[in-house]
Amino acid sequence: MSDLKRRMLEDRALRDAARTLFTADVAHTRNLLSTKSLSQRVLGRVGDGAKDVLEQAADTADNHRGTIAVLLGALVLWFARNPIMALIDEKFGDTDDG
Numbered sequence: 001m002s003d004l005k006r007r008m009l010e011d012r013a014l015r016d017a018a019r020t021l022f023t024a025d026v027a028h029t030r031n032l033l034s035t036k037s038l039s040q041r042v043l044g045r046v047g048d049g050a051k052d053v054l055e056q057a058a059d060t061a062d063n064h065r066g067t068i069a070v071l072l073g074a075l076v077l078w079f080a081r082n083p084i085m086a087l088i089d090e091k092f093g094d095t096d097d098g
Contacts (some may be wrong), residue, residue, distance in 0.1 A: 023049070061068055
């Protein structure tokens with residue numbers, strides 16, 4: 001067998017292998033696209049990510065209950081500061097009339 005014929009057979013074998021791989025990739029892509037739409041897949045992944053974040057936040061909250069209680073108390077006092085200051089001013093405020 002001549003060198004040219006041997007190269008042609010090798011090239012043909014490479015071409016056939018590449019075609020087989022390409023058709024398998026196309027079939028796989030069609031299968032992925034036909035089962036779910038792109039938006040459904042994105043929403044599914046976002047939902048899974050949100051579940052993971054929520055579970056991690058719940059675990060962290062269980063481990064740091066005291067810190068969270070102090071922060072919530074500070075927030076309540078911060079938002080209620082004006083009425084509290086008004087009560088203190090009313091009770092102990094400046095009573096000079098002049």
